[in-house]
Amino acid sequence: MHDIEDVKGDILEIGVHHGKLFFLLSAASRDNERCVAVDLFEDQQKNLDHSGKGSLDIFNRHLRELFPDYVSRVTAISADSMSLTPVTARQRLGVAGVRLMSVDGGHTVAHVMNDMQIAQELLVTGGVVLLDDFLGPHWPTVTEGFYRYMQIANRRLAPFLIFQNKLFLTTFSEQPEILTRLRGFLDRTLPHEIHSGHWRYTTVADHKVLSCA
Numbered sequence: 687m688h689d690i691e692d693v694k695g696d697i698l699e700i701g702v703h704h705g706k707l708f709f710l711l712s713a714a715s716r717d718n719e720r721c722v723a724v725d726l727f728e729d730q731q732k733n734l735d736h737s738g739k740g741s742l743d744i745f746n747r748h749l750r751e752l753f754p755d756y757v758s759r760v761t762a763i764s765a766d767s768m769s770l771t772p773v774t775a776r777q778r779l780g781v782a783g784v785r786l787m788s789v790d791g792g793h794t795v796a797h798v799m800n801d802m803q804i805a806q807e808l809l810v811t812g813g814v815v816l817l818d819d820f821l822g823p824h825w826p827t828v829t830e831g832f833y834r835y836m837q838i839a840n841r842r843l844a845p846f847l848i849f850q851n852k853l854f855l856t857t858f859s860e861q862p863e864i865l866t867r868l869r870g871f872l873d874r875t876l877p878h879e880i881h882s883g884h885w886r887y888t889t890v891a892d893h894k895v896l897s898c899a
């Protein structure tokens with residue numbers, strides 16, 4: 687979709703742990719795009735809700751051994767996302783604009799609100815944000831943080847898909863087109879799956895979204 691629409695930007699994840707999702711997202715990067723991994727890594731006393739335990743050594747080993755072609759475009763940054771602000775994030779992370787971003791750091795209401803505000807600041811038009819653990823029973827604070835963000839801090843993001851444990855969002859004005867294209871793509875490529883009873887349209891924070899369960 688980003689190729690068709692010519693959406694350009696870097697790849698970013700807050701909360702990378704050992705890099706499982708980060709390397710998957712990085713596989714979608716183009717040669718001239720940066721892939722930035724932010725985690726507390728060894729600074730775990732700031733991991734207030736113990737949502738995973740990042741390790742820079744393990745992350746770097748995975749990068750070197752499993753994804754050597756990506757070494758030159760990946761930057762790992764040891765940071766508490768709560769120390770980033772929408773104003774400073776661009777400079778601290780060394781990104782101009784982000785087209786693919788995963789929010790999977792601290793899972794408290796405050797962390798989710800903070801990280802979503804960073805996401806909305808960095809996301810390019812038509813970019814996609816993945817919020818992990820949305821509606822997950824073990825982390826209700828993620829869902830609470832999301833709805834609080836939508837009520838008091840959101841100015842440009844809109845959800846369009848709930849898939850597995852993730853909520854996918856894009857920029858407000860592009861949301862209807864992206865939802866239509868996604869549905870068209872699923873109709874064409876997975877016609878049986880889309881009518882299997884696992885998929886329906888629903889509403890999240892006043893936005894029409896596709897959901898799969």
Ligand SMILES: C[S@@+](CC[C@H](N)C(=O)[O-])C[C@H]1O[C@@H](n2cnc3c(N)ncnc32)[C@H](O)[C@@H]1O
Pocket residue numbers: 700701702703704705706707708724725726727732733734737738739740741765766767768790791792793797
């Ligand atoms: C659930 S894990 C991430 C899993 C990873 N996205 C994956 O797909 O494998 C959460 C990560 O967030 C990190 N983390 C927790 N609080 C953070 C904070 N305030 N700033 C940055 N990273 C944080 C933890 O160290 C942990 O590695």
